[in-house]
Amino acid sequence: MFGIKADWSLDVFERYFTLGDYSGGEARWCPGCGDFAVLNTVHRVLRDAQIPPENSVAVSGIGCSSRLPHYMGTYGLHGLHGRALPLANGIKAHRPELDVWVATGDGDCFSIGAGPWLHSVRYNMDMVVLVFDNAIYGLTKNQTSPTSPTGMTTSTHPKGAPLPALNPLTVTLGITNVSFVAQVVDWNPPLLFETLKAAHAHRGTSFVRILQRCPVFSESFCKPLQDNPNKFVLLEHENGIKLDDSVKRVFSQVEQHDPSDWLGAMKFAKDDEHLPLGLLYHDPDAVVYEDISARDLGKSDEEKITAINKAMDSFAI
């Protein structure tokens, strides 16, 4: 039409950000820690989206992975143990325009933070939740976490963890109003990048469980998985995560899965023999709580007081 081509809109970056703009200094984790890969991937996703660093917030609880906000060039909040999600929800409630990333771990999220986990997923506020799951309390040196596999030797269970590990995928999928559930490994950056990119593009709470290597305390958790890619099944679908050939070469077991299929997602999530990688579930139409909580945010204090008084007056006898 009128000789206009598809790329007619000249999209110009008025400000341009490089990876360095999202970096907050030298990251200090143990050699071989999977957190490095996640950190760099978050930087890359932000760089590609060209989000001004001052419009992004990284929020965390307590744990090794919760150091992530320190290494971000964005705003950050290193919160209380298990309380990363409530803090993030608070930020979104008051500043819904901000770009929020949550860094939490298997201990921080699934144990002490289990309550906020359930309700945050249900609230479905627009943020990316990165769960660094290394199946161990690493920062406090080797205590059993909810996802420690049965028999894993820890300082709290020297004879091996006695209980079956919690399955965070089935739990999350079971929460009402869940909108985005994915699982990845830290040691495949192409898959990690595409998954976090999709999570970032989703409007709602994007829950991403990252199987993360801890070479110091829980090598037995990830090393067998890293050495045997056949332990995984890669989920593929036109509405799922974009998979390039290099990813498929590593994870050769590929299955078609429509991420809108909740029952199918549950089936893959429950499979202990073949761990799913990719997007399990996606509902872009789930209710987003800040659409409700952000109403009337722009009102002045006087207007709010007037509204409260009016409400109170309605009870006057």
Add this chain to the structure above:
Amino acid sequence: MTATSANKTQGGPSLPVIPPAVKDSEATQQIMHTLRHFHLGNPSVRDAVQRVGSDFLPALLEPYRDVSRLRYDYPLFLFDAAQSEANPNPEQQAKPIAEVLGETVASFAPGGDSARILKDNLPWLERELRQKLVNVEGPVSATALVKDATEAMVKHLSLDKQNNTRLQDDIDKMLAALPGNGYLLAYGRYPAIHLLVHSIRSRVIPRHAGFRAEIEEHIRELKILLDVAHSQSDEAKKPETLSGSMGGGSSLIDTSVLSRVMGTKSQGSVAMSEERRKRIESALQALEEYQHSNTLVRFIHNGPLEGEWLSSTEGFESIDEADPCAAATRHFDEEAQRLARVFAANRIARLEINAIYDAAIHDPFFANFDWEAFSREELLLVPAVIALESANHVANDGMNSFSKLLSSGRPVQIFVRVQAHNNPAASSDEDPFQNYRTELGYLGIAHRQAVVSQASAARHINLLERFGSALDATRTSLHLINIGLRPTGQDMGLNAWLVAGAALEGRVHPAFSINPAAGDAFADRMDFSGNPQPENDWPLHMFEYLDDTGINVVQELAFTFADYALLIPRLHHHFAVVPNECDTDALVPVAEFLQLPEERVHQHVPFIWGVGSGNVLHRVVISRALIQACRDRLNFWHTLQEMAGVRNKHIDNAIAATRAEVEAQAAAEKAELQAQFEAELANVRAEAAGEVMGKLTDVLLGMDFTSGAPRPAFAASTTAPAAAAEEEVVEEAPVEEEEEEVLVEDPWIDTPLCTTCNDCLEINPIMFLYDDTNQAVLGDLSSGTYKQMVEAAEICPSKCIHPGQPWDASESGLDELKERAAPFN
């Protein structure tokens, strides 16, 4: 995630909205009464209707109102004419700058993440170049301008040192890879003229180089001919000449004796005739005197042009004449006469060199050698003459010389700038819709042997194709070009390139070309490319808006001549805004109105959709005069369609007649076959009935009736299925690919798998580096040892380092290191 910022100037504009309004049937009656009077041209209601504001746009053009965000084909990058092929295609002559920059960067950085910062900011560079070229007329050297723009970009980005170095390296590579000696051409006042001149230069400069080489060769060979002739002359046989030609050896020979012997005994060669010698000398002189002037283009205009480009363009001669067409004839003849002597001399040289000059045949030919005897190649060497005319001049005072030149056959380019909405025959103070439009293109076609091309400056590919074919045709060519600007050079409130595109879209300035050199039939001569949806009356596009109840409505909308007219402020008195409370079916879109049968026209009032300030959508009623103009344009469009064979009534009639004939024949055959079938059926029935009766009789008589009787032939022929042979599909057994074990010699890193753990960089930060994505790549191997490489491979948590083989045989402990490296190779 939606929480971003306004960092990027992106995202589509919001939808136009019809404001909510209470529909009022009583008010509607009154409004429609007024609007009908307005439509019919009643001057008394002029003040009673709401006029369109200067910010009104046709609804389909509203999304492109903000010009700063519009990417369009200009500035064009013009490739170096001197490096051009003899017949370059349009893409070898010019490309949009966005494409050239993108291709240039991709040439040295093909991967998505390489030269990332530069690639991400090419749109910024493009915008900067476009801004730098505002108010710059004509082509300007590209390299310097792009360099300036990159410097501005570097300043704008203010990157840290490391990224700045990366960016600067990529910029240097881009500048080095940018096609050399290119020019940038903005969409100024005369874009089509600049493209025509560029097209001429791209064709003529390489040809001139070839011609010069040919002349030099002919000069050399003619001189040899004369030298040989001289050696056979009496002068050459004189003792002193012989002595001089022998150099130091002349003292050993008696040259006077030799001279006598040569004078009396020499045989076998005939001295050159005086007539031939003079002819060769004359040709040689003409060729040697041929000082090719640098003039490639003589541009004749009647003085309204201005700008530095008129004097600064190389090989371009600007000539101010009152009647450009008349002057063009004179200038072409002068130029042709000057070159006739050179071309004749060149041809004579060729004949003489091949010793086939026959005075009886060739003397008369060369005595009358003028431009009409030029070959096509020779005509293409004559400096191009362009006569720039205004549409009004050729349709009025200049018609005589215009017509004469078009009929003359001289390969002159007549370039006419056309105001698409105007009637060229109307005077400046006259309403352009007062009379039917004088179509200059149709007038040009009437001259039959001239190339006629109507095109838009906004479609550079189409334009360059047309210029190329006109120049190659070596005939008088008429170019009717619309630019989308007012005659004063001001835009019409919207980007001129877009307005020119809208003129194509609204059938206001349809694109076509007639090239008589292509054949005698319109099917051969006519080129109808460049028109959107050429099979339709008007192009149809999807249009989306929010109605007065907030509902999103998507509908198909035609872009008509009336929509285009809304872009022309001078024509705004033909439009009246419909108040929102008006609720009636009597208002119909223009395209629909034009289809109404005559008896229903008076029941309706035509409107178009227009968008005013605040993105508010309105229906806008148009005047009857404008509707008549729409009909006039549509009529010409139908004529062109017919000439192009898109919708040809003759063909439709012929098809209908043939179809009727075929159908009648088929019906007759069908009836005949049916009659035959029924007859055969009756026959078979009768036979079968007889057979059945026979069997029944046999049964009744207690005879054996179980033996199979042959079935009637008719039944067999109708029921036997054709045995379809199933093709056996033989699947080839998959050939198992044997994985060849590859011995990795050089170390390498599978960078996409790097998890950015820093471990390798801690071993050697020079041998291992991070790339644009903070993932490891190999740096300077000489800075480290094979031992370090193997250690890095061992420590790498993602196992993406492959050490290869040692590169320094003098390093100690290599056997052990190679063993350690083996699992990682």
